[in-house]
Structure formats: structure tokens, C-alpha cells
Amino acid sequence: MGRLEHVNITVADPAATAEMLCTLFGWRIRWQGEAIHGGRTVHVGGEGDYLALYSGPPGHAPEEATDSYTRRAGLNHIGVVVDDLSAAEARVTAAGYAPHSHADYEPGRRFYFREENGVEIEVVSYG
Template structure:
């Protein structure tokens, strides 16, 4: 069976975004360097899967995300991350200054969402 190795997402500042993911989820930078169109990419994650976070040559800032990604074909709706301890992760998210929302208990787990400072929504879920 095939498996998903990575996603590539354009962000305002790949180094800052990767550092935030490291603090929240314990991920590490696997690679960083120059990328397409004179931009910069940082690969952050674990041994088998990662996010490639990219910014073009315009550097931090760039374009703002669409108001409603669910109405844009090819839009990024959210990034889903599975954690063992949802409550501890939510505490770290709040310590980073992010507001959590859309909490739900559902079969087979629990979840919440937050938007990072660049507007990308992240779903955090636990099946424990």
C-alpha cells in the first residue's frame, strides 16, 4: 500500500513555522535550503513523514491565504496532526499564544483546531 511521505505548503517564514512545529509536536528539521523560484524550504517532521514548508524569494510576508480555502480548488483546508496527549498539546498551543477552537469528542477520538499566525489551520487529534 502507498503512504503519504510529505506535503509542501507555502508559509510566511519557513524557519519560524518549522520551529513552532518543533516546539508543539517534538518534530525536527530534516533538511533546509534553497528551493524553487529562488525561495527557501524547511523539511520538518519525523523519520517517515514531514512537512516541507516553503517561502518564495519575497521572504516573510508574501501573499495572504484565501478567506475560505474550502471554496478554492487546491486550497489547503488544514493540516492534521495525531498526538498521544491532546490536553498537554493544547496547553503548549495556548502557551504559544494561539486560540483553540472547534473542540470535539467523536468516534474514534478527540480533537481541536487552531490557526497559526500566518493563517494556516492545524487540527490536532488524539485516538488514545
Template sequence: MPAMLEHVNMTVTDPEATAAMLGRLFGWGVRWRGAAKNGGHTVHVGTDAQYLALFSGSAGAALVPNHDSYSLRGGLNHVAVVVDDLDAAEARVRAEGLTAHSHADYEPGRRFYFHDTDGIEYEVVSYP
């Protein structure tokens, strides 16, 4: 059996708020929440098989301002999520007050991107 991606761990400003937003957008649930390294807090949000670990450091820990991840070695470029109904997903993104951009039809599907309030980019894709 090939290896399977289980989770990606990302630093966000507010793990609880980000988890709630991702739940509204993609129907994901919180798998776990609790204390994390360096006095931080983590929320795991996703499915039974795959999730995002949303980490925030201790109070007062500095976050690096938004940057162009595509020019930062080791930067996270985007997180891709597959949905059944791309138009409905985009409507939910817009309802969150976020801006969808870079729409494209490509072989084999359709996609768009958006940035969350922490500047993390998500690709939302649908395949026929």
C-alpha cells in the same frame, strides 16, 4: 504494501519560524533546509518517515492574503496531527499564543483545531 504519505509542501511566510513552532508543538525535528525553486527557501520538519516542507518564495514575492480554504478549489483545508496527550498539546498551542477552537469528542477520539500565524489550520487529534 499500500502507498504512504511522505510529505506535504506548503507556502509560509517564514519557514524557519514555522518549523521552530511545529517543533515546540509536536516534538518534530528539522530534516533538511536549503535553497528552493524561484530563489526561495524550504525547511523540512517532521519525523524520519513523514514531514511538512515549508516553502517561502524569493524576497518580495507576494503571498495571497488569508482566504477561506474550504471555498477555494485546490485549497488546503487543514493538516491533521495525531498526539498521545490532547490536553498537553492544547496547552502548548495556547503557550504559542494561538487559539484552540472547534473542540469535539467523536468516534473514535477527541480533537481541536487551531490556525497558525499564516492562517494554516491544523487539526490535533488523540485516539484512546
């Protein structure tokens, strides 16, 4: 069976986004360096999976999607599993983000927040 190894997303500042994700979720930078089309990429995550955070060359201005849920190939959200949802929400709030759409559902609990690049992150706990 295959497994998801990584997702590659375009962000304004890969280093800043990686720092935020490491702070909120305890991840680490796995690799960073030059990337396709003169851009830069930072891989951030754990041992078996990661996010590739890409930015094009200086001066490159990617299009901004207005609604990922209705645009084909849009990124709807990134899901992150945590052991302690309350502690994760406290870190997200302390970092200046606004948690929203809290829900208890079978089999867990969750909330969402949107970060500087417009990427929505779902934080979920199954414990």
C-alpha cells in the same frame, strides 16, 4: 500501497514556522536549503513523514486565500496525531494560539487552531 510522505505549503517564514511546529509537536528539522524559484524550504517532521515549508524569493507576496474550504486546491487543515491531547492543547495555548472547535467523536478527540500563516491545524488523539 502508497503512503503520504510530505505536504508542501507556502509560508511567510519557513524557519519560524518550523520552530513553532518543533516546539508544539516535538518534531525536528530534517533538511533546509535553497528551493525552486529562488525560494527557501525547511522540512520539518519525523522519520517517515514531514511538512515542506516553502517561501518564495525575497519580495515575493503570495496570494492569500480567503476561504480554503470553498476554493479549489485550497488547504483546509493539517492533522497532527498526539498521545496526550490535554498536554498538546496546553502547549498550543502557552504559545499564544487559540484552540477552537473541540469535539469528541468516534474514534477520538480533537481541537483546531490557526497559526500565523493562516494555516489551520487539527490536533487529534485516538487514545
